[in-house]
Amino acid sequence: MSLRHAILTLLATxxxxxxxxxxxxxxxxxxxxxxxxxxxxxxxxxxxxxxxLDCQVEAQSDKPDRKVYTLTDSGMAELQRWLREPAAANKINDALLVKLYGGTLIEADNLRDELARHVDIHQQTLHSLREIEKLYLALDDAQKAQHRLPYLTLRRGILGEEAWLKWADEVAAEL
Amino acid sequence: MSLRHAILTLLATxxxxxxxxxxxxxxxxxxxxxxxxxxxxxxxxxxxxxxxLDCQVEAQSDKPDRKVYTLTDSGMAELQRWLREPAAANKINDALLVKLYGGTLIEADNLRDELARHVDIHQQTLHSLREIEKLYLALDDAQKAQHRLPYLTLRRGILGEEAWLKWADEVAAEL
DNA sequence: CCTTGCATGTAACAGGTTACATGATTAT
DNA sequence: ATAATCATGTAACCTGTTACATGCAAGG
Known part of the structure; x- marks a missing residue:
């Protein structure tokens, strides 16, 4: 479980x-x-x-009330404790690969359609990540320095999606 | 949940x-x-x-008994039904990226060590996947044809790990 | 009129992890 | 001696998903 720490990380900014x-x-x-x-x-x-976290209710005139959460000192301490702790390697459970593995048991068309659907999704993801990257690259040096680490995580997204699509090309050629 | 279907897929072979x-x-x-x-x-x-699944207990002389499971006809039908169903795109929750994102809150050394640890793990994974690939590539054409789809999933592992390591190089250069 | 966005939740259930448990054999 | 491999499981707990619930405002 690190959802709580993902939340603390976001609220730290x-x-x-x-x-x-x-x-x-x-x-x-x-x-x-x-x-x-x-x-x-x-x-x-x-x-x-x-x-x-501290919570403050913010009333809004035309929209529902918001509960705005702020990191406390002990929240920051907990976040830092967690950040210093080694993270386990990511666990992957990829149903699409299971389906490909067992793909001989069904019609090839079915497999091709499924792949095409996923290619679409990944292309869209890649496109939107590249749009975000453009925004970053247009920043001045001081702002770039400020978002250096989030940008590196973005690069992971981009390189990951590019690799996925390259793989999908290989698969499409074989299918 | 698709653990059950991953199991059915393996037992289908x-x-x-x-x-x-x-x-x-x-x-x-x-x-x-x-x-x-x-x-x-x-x-x-x-x-x-x-x-x-059908289950048969296999007694062994020097080792504990094994319960050997075999796919039934209705198991195969269920597996095929699932294989034809569209799969949801993979959900990713990557704690290492959260840590990188929040990395400004801790010492840079800590981050570098953590990255190095993960690079080791991914290099080992890539190495063992490449060993498996060598075995496949050494097969004759008939055998290759038989393991075509599992090989494509292996390619996903290899391309994925290569991309991960390429990203890690970018990160190391920035850190 | 109907849908989307904003904004928050409860409750039941499914899926996954951790701790604990057993017991023989083989290798260091 | 000690640890690892083979082989199976139960029970408690934690995490995540699905279904259900509310209610106003804006846009088509």
Whole structure:
């Protein structure tokens, strides 16, 4: 479990609501972290109960109230403790590869369609990551320096998607 | 959940015990599927209860008894039904990227060490995948044709690890 | 009128991890 | 002696998903 620490990491940059965090996961950070809103709201409550977050309700005129969470000192201490701890290598469970592995048991057309669907998804992801990269590259040096590490995670997304699509080409040629 | 279908896929090629399946996950298939032995034994029991697997106890002289599971006709039907169903895109939760993202909050040395540790792991994985690839490439054409699809999943592992290491080079240069 | 976005949650369930448990054989 | 390999499991716990729930505002 590191959803709680992913949340603390995001809130270390700037305070935000559960909704904000979910939007981050859905948009720019989706290539390395995903969570449903239910899970996020649950963790936010727990993190507050443990004293790692402060919560302030922000009333809005035309939209529903927001609960804005801020990292506390002990929250920052916990985050740093976790950051220093070694991370386990990522566990991968890839259903598409299982399907390809067992692909001789079904029609080749089915497999080709499935691959094409996934190629579309990965191309779209790659495209949106490259758009974000453009924004970064247009920054001046001082701003670039500030977002150096998030940019490196973005590069992981880009290189990862490029490699995936290169692989898909190999597969398409064989199928 | 597709652990049950990953198991059915493996047993479609040849019957095996829970232990055999876990070994597959630990060794050659670890780059696309992972599961603990407890979970595998649990699923095997459930799959038998649903009539998708047959179980035969094989006594061994010097080693403990083995429960060898075989796919039934209805198990094969279920597997094919699942294989034809579209797979959701893979969900990624990568703690290392979260740590990199929040890396400004801790010492740079810590980050470099962590990266080096992961580079080691990925290099070892890539090495063992390449060893498996050599075995495939040495096969004659008929045998190659037989293992075409599993080989394509292996290529995914190799291209994925190569891309990961290429990214790690970029990161190391920046850190 | 209907859908999307904003914004938050509860409850039931499914899936996965950790701890504990057993016991023989083989290698260091 | 000690650890590793083979081989199977139970129980408690933690994490994540799905279904259900509310309610206003803006846009087509």
């Amino acid at each position: 700037e305070p935000g609501s559960g909704y904000d965090i979910v939007q981050h996961f859905k948009q720019s950070l989706g290539y390395f972290w995903n969570a449903k809103h239910q899970q996020v709201y649950l963790e936010l409550r727990r993190l507050s109960e443990e004293g790692w | 040849e019957p095996g015990s829970g232990y055999d399946i876990v070994q597959h996950f630990k060794q050659s298939l670890g780059y696309f599927w992972n599961a603990k032995h407890q979970q595998v034994y649990l699923e095997l029991r459930r799959l038998s209860e649903e009539g998708w």
